[in-house]
Amino acid sequence: MVTTRQVRLAQRPTGLPDDDTWEVTTDELPAPGEGEFLVEIDHISLDPAMRGWLDDVPSYLPPVRLGAVMRAQGTGTVSQSRHPDFPVGAAVTGTFGVTERAVSDGTGVRVIDTSIAGPATWLGALGMTGLTAFHGLHEVGELAAGDTVVISAAAGGVGSVAGQIAHAAGATVIGIAGGPEKCAWLREIGFDAAIDYKSENVLRRLREVAPDGIDIYFDNVGGEILDAALANLRRGARVILCGAIASYNATTPPPGPRRYMSLLVNRARMQGFLVFDYPEKDAAAIASLAAMAAEGSLVSRETVVDGSVADFGATFLRLFRGENTGKLVMCIAEIY
């Protein structure tokens, strides 16, 4: 028997989660049965999409049940195993939840090579985050060399990887982010231009830096920035709906995009997707991203916050204050 501390959903939040949302419990885990293994979790991924899982409404994934362990991606090391594909000592990634240890039967779990990149990167640029950027640009955006690509929340996990994928593909890449530091970083990692939405008029600046219009707008925020992009579409443009962090915590629905009729005038489309939609293309996408990382054309910035699972609630709120640059990860066990 081993024990694990884990974070459970105690109460569904209205707006931003708070202390009442979570409960930390200490539980015993059964020993792994035949075909199972035990993982000592070292890193846990924090994603804006998690907010959506807290609401009891039909969505692309079932909501987290009240009382259940909070759903989360993580990395860890196999410490006991009765599964041939996941031997003791293997580094793995999977949806283990916000917990210190988990027993798994291998469903959705992948062995990772931590000599290519560390666990935080496997949760980010080489994990769901990278796949989201990759599939969004290729499957929905039909990315091609010469495209003008605009990305919001560009200094975030998905945005920063998307920008580098587009840059490597020969596109002109414009990032929108908050503050001069994030914008400077975007230019460092290959963005052709960066717009600071906190100090600049996004609509006007887009007109300046993309005078011929936008071919792909990768939307991570919704709201006024989506409208500014819609107002600057080029004919045949693709608007990729990847999320709308501005509204995840809204208690009343935000206004819709006023400029949506730009889709008609420009024969453009706005299309949603989820990272889970292209499982048959995941392996090739990760191979492509790993190759970029190896040749130095995929800079991955993670904000790694040290702590215990009990710090999950407070750490999660950082996503909605625009404080982190790149992928947000909690490190709950030092392994190196």
Next chain:
Amino acid sequence: MVTTRQVRLAQRPTGLPDDDTWEVTTDELPAPGEGEFLVEIDHISLDPAMRGWLDDVPSYLPPVRLGAVMRAQGTGTVSQSRHPDFPVGAAVTGTFGVTERAVSDGTGVRVIDTSIAGPATWLGALGMTGLTAFHGLHEVGELAAGDTVVISAAAGGVGSVAGQIAHAAGATVIGIAGGPEKCAWLREIGFDAAIDYKSENVLRRLREVAPDGIDIYFDNVGGEILDAALANLRRGARVILCGAIASYNATTPPPGPRRYMSLLVNRARMQGFLVFDYPEKDAAAIASLAAMAAEGSLVSRETVVDGSVADFGATFLRLFRGENTGKLVMCIAEIY
């Protein structure tokens, strides 16, 4: 020398056009030169899209210039010709403008067979209206047998043809229209269900008649009905943006679709198109529509208003009062 009365744009309207918008002039036309011909116009098409052409803003077509003859599709008979493809006596259709006579060099003009259908139908189900419905459903909507197709402004020109195309293709077709008479007519021409937006809750009724969700929503109106459709999408749905008659006369932009994030959850897309985008497919589309008409599976209802070109302004306003069923056409010369 012949003379023609024609309607010119005197002043750009704010909101709905009124008497100050138009000026009726009588002008002399030069005799047709080499490669030209003279058309005696008998029918003029009235379309919601015309409202957009009156605003001095960049759009898919240049705005009608102040003082210029109002742009319009029409049908007529060639009365003088120095063009081999358009002999005297030929029935033709083209963008002749709101005028009694026009000299043309044949650009965009097609000879029509009025033994298949009368001029009003050639301006409707077998003209731009039919092409709009056809290309929207096939090129943007990727219509397939078994699809659940919802159409707004379903008793209008484009909507009624779209419903019949979808029905003939083996789809389940639901129309949204205003009033019991229009709804009864929709059921007559093959719609599986009709929703009266004036007396019914569209969102709730859509849930009842399309319990598994909508595959294609053909949007002709925008506004709340678009939102109701977005709330009922099925995974992979296509929302075809064909127009937004509710907002053509708005002086402030209407609210955007609040439910647009349904596109994300349902991996759906919303896409605009214009009838002009598929010229290489027009001939096949019209042949297909003419075949449907010949076998009786394409009922075309036109509201034909007799009058002179001077009545254009007043007749145009009928489009925005929901008074007409089917395609609205003015007959300015009795030819049969």
